[in-house]
Amino acid sequence: MDILTTTADGILTLEFNRPERKNAITGAMYTTMADALRAADTDPAIRAILITGKPEIFTAGNDLEDFLHNVGEGAMTESRPVFQFMRALEGCSKPVVAAVAGAAVGIGTTLLMHCDLVYCADNARFSMPFSQLGLCPEFASSLLVAQSAGYTRAAEKLMLGEAFGAQEAFEMGIVARVLPAAELLAFAQGQAAKLVKLPAASIRTTKALMKRSRAALVKDTIAAENERFSAMLTGAEAKEAFTAFFEKRKPDFSKFD
Numbered sequence: 001m002d003i004l005t006t007t008a009d010g011i012l013t014l015e016f017n018r019p020e021r022k023n024a025i026t027g028a029m030y031t032t033m034a035d036a037l038r039a040a041d042t043d044p045a046i047r048a049i050l051i052t053g054k055p056e057i058f059t060a061g062n063d064l065e066d067f068l069h070n071v072g073e074g075a076m077t078e079s080r081p082v083f084q085f086m087r088a089l090e091g092c093s094k095p096v097v098a099a100v101a102g103a104a105v106g107i108g109t110t111l112l113m114h115c116d117l118v119y120c121a122d123n124a125r126f127s128m129p130f131s132q133l134g135l136c137p138e139f140a141s142s143l144l145v146a147q148s149a150g151y152t153r154a155a156e157k158l159m160l161g162e163a164f165g166a167q168e169a170f171e172m173g174i175v176a177r178v179l180p181a182a183e184l185l186a187f188a189q190g191q192a193a194k195l196v197k198l199p200a201a202s203i204r205t206t207k208a209l210m211k212r213s214r215a216a217l218v219k220d221t222i223a224a225e226n227e228r229f230s231a232m233l234t235g236a237e238a239k240e241a242f243t244a245f246f247e248k249r250k251p252d253f254s255k256f257d
């Protein structure tokens with residue numbers, strides 16, 4: 001099971017469980033998470049959701065094999081598993097807690113912008129390497145990173161695509177708190193347990209009100225980003241980047257305009 005799904009004490013936990021591939025996310029994994037999120041949203045017994053990975057890796061982002069072989073027409077259209085997952089996450093009316101240890105690459109960082117209580121371990125590393133992959137931001141990262149961190153810091157992270165650490169993520173507002181690695185999961189579980197005990201309608205209403213003003217902009221940004229992302233996925237630069245990754249060499253973009 002590449003996604004471990006557990007339910008206990010009113011909390012649905014989704015855990016990335018593909019460590020041999022650094023928890024890279026396949027279409028099947030997106031579908032599992034989308035289904036679980038949608039079911040949780042309508043199940044009164046679930047009052048909080050926790051998304052986590054392994055102590056050494058949150059996720060290496062989208063599986064690059066999938067990108068290499070499953071692109072083409074409609075690569076990022078609404079029916080695709082990644083879209084189903086992000087829609088289920090973004091639309092989830094219940095509170096979502098994220099606990100990040102190790103690397104959170106690409107969509108691994110983007111998805112945090114759609115969670116509510118986001119915590120990381122001091123070993124966490126964040127990156128949105130879209131430009132390094134011949135791609136562009138996705139699922140409203142071009143909007144939400146800048147809203148959270150300001151334009152210049154967002155531009156540095158999104159244009160250079162370099163990894164940054166836990167403290168910088170905290171200063172950028174991407175995480176609410178940095179914890180010693182050994183304490184992260186218990187802390188996040190404790191925060192989720194607090195949410196479970198609070199009046200569910202109050203939590204749902206608070207979340208809805210906080211997201212209300214950005215909802216239309218997020219929707220519009222996702223549509224604009226994903227149209228371009230979809231086109232770029234089939235581009236020569238992206239192919240070079242994915243191929244170079246698996247050939248364990250640096251990509252050579254000098255031949256492209």
Ligand SMILES: C/C=C/C(=O)SCCNC(=O)CCNC(=O)[C@H](O)C(C)(C)COP(=O)(O)OP(=O)(O)OC[C@H]1O[C@@H](n2cnc3c(N)ncnc32)[C@H](O)[C@@H]1OP(=O)(O)O
Nearest residue numbers: 020021022024060061062063064065103105106107108138
């Ligand atoms: C819509 C969504 C968009 C996105 O999410 S775009 C982002 C896509 N993701 C990436 O570009 C990240 C690629 N991965 C990495 O940069 C590195 O990995 C890490 C920094 C995460 C970890 O580095 P290290 O600890 O040195 O591990 P390793 O040797 O690179 O990886 C171990 C095995 O895992 C496979 N793997 C890692 N990431 C992916 C991936 N994203 N898709 C498919 N496979 C991946 C490798 O190939 C390798 O495999 P083997 O042991 O056979 O050499």
